[in-house]
Amino acid sequence: MKRWTLLAFCCLLVIFTMAGCEKKAKETAGKNEHVEKKKPERKQQPFQNVYPLTEIATNHKTDARPIGVMINNHWKARPQSGLHKADIVYEVLAEGGITRFLAIFQSEMPEIVGPVRSARDYFVDLSQGYHSIYVFHGWSPKAKEMLTGGTIDSLNGLKYDGSLFKRVSFRQAPHNSYITYKNIIKGAKQEGFALTDKIKPLPFLKKEEIKGDKAVSVLVTYNRNEKVNYTYHKARNAYVRSSEGEPTIDRETKTPIEANNVFIVEARHHVIDKKGRIGIDLVSGGNALLVQNGVARKIKWQNDRGRIIPVGTGFIPGKTWINIVPADPGLEKIVTIQ
Template structure:
């Protein structure tokens, strides 16, 4: 009898102990679940708080620090003998504009990034200076038209020019021939700014950027832009689905940086019509950069037909359209014959 009672008591004890252990395990599991849930909630809050405190003014990209860098505008050679160029992959904004004849040049604006070297550097036109002034840029060129020289020597814009600093601030590369071999380092740009007493610690006013998961418009995986059917100046913008950005192809070659081999990747391509007029026997032009007009905006493989306008010296999308955060190229083409004739969409 005693044995049966002892066995029954022992069984009850073990059952109670197991029940307590299971309850404790359940409680521990619940606590772990709660801790995991709290961790997830904290992580969600952390993710929500990852929005950058500062943004670069000309790209809209996030930054850990407030930008104190003045924009620098450099006239970059686009002759076939000047390709591939140096530094264009670091530019926040690049304008492509006609000079004399059917030759285009770039005005590359640097603010969020400074490449080690930029070039080949080429001569200025008055409307190049006008574009640079819209961002209060420090202006860098090698040479000038008569109209541009008047502006530069009058002090209308802080600048240095290779006509004065050839061989000192501007260096001649031995792998190319003049006039396609003038280069300048960002270190020497800063030295030049100091020489002429230009302040370099005031960033430009920020552009307006939109946040959009999807771009609007017609499919535009490949867009060819022809400046008067000149094959050397008929770039093709190709959409890279994997990158979500456009590359640029000239004469069958993807535009890459000469020094690094990095491709130029673009988030916005803005093609605008503007009145052009040849004004002298040398073929120099006047370009109306203020009146606005028709434009195409390429983003994320889509082409949107919109208008452009000039806001405080800057060519920007009009109306509700806007730039996506990232790098932007702006092609300025003659309004005669205009977009319908110059652009081929594939």
């Protein structure tokens, strides 16, 4: 009898053990199944392209043809529209001691740009350094001669006033001519201009390669009425611009205007006519100050097929403002660094 009891006990023990193993196997299988169903982490794919004038990485196409727009900088024209989207902005004196902007757009375009102002020959040359579609409203005699020669793709507000170019009601002429990006493209298509191009990149450096004197604030004095200040913001590694103590902002979005590179170059200026128009030597090169990454370096500049670039060095990725100042009195008396 005891033998049969022992046998029955052993059988029950085997059954319970097998059941426990089966349950454990199912639990393990369930866990494994859960692990197998878990989605693998996606690795961030490298960007396919780099914008040639900012070296900002992107997956978008980067062959959009540059567009150069003349932008008014009279105090009655401030704040302007669209400057925050420009890859490069040249600030250069025109007659009357007032500076004017040439904004080069390539990686992005604002909805509206302006106020659009008249052309000068040296701005035409600078625009052609990027093979830009040149957008302006009016011209000097020398600029007119260049732009009517049939070799430069351009849109003139004198021809398209009221159609592609619109006059706004909140400003008076000549500070009230504006154009939209859509109308620039519309006009370019009407004129048969190419909208894509193979663009030569600017020279760029890595951030860690830059050394120089500390430059938290840089003041550029064109004259007693034209003073531009750039203040460094370390978190954004950019210089925020102000003019005559007022922040430079975008009129529509209120976006502060800032630059990752501030390139100040001196060039010979001379008056060429009774109206005070000036000629500027943008060919010979000369002294320059390159401000970036919180430091300033004294270097030289050169003209590389129409582009004003630093000699023996380069820019850091981002937006660039180029201030061209008179060689007399020169950088030492025009620029203040703190």
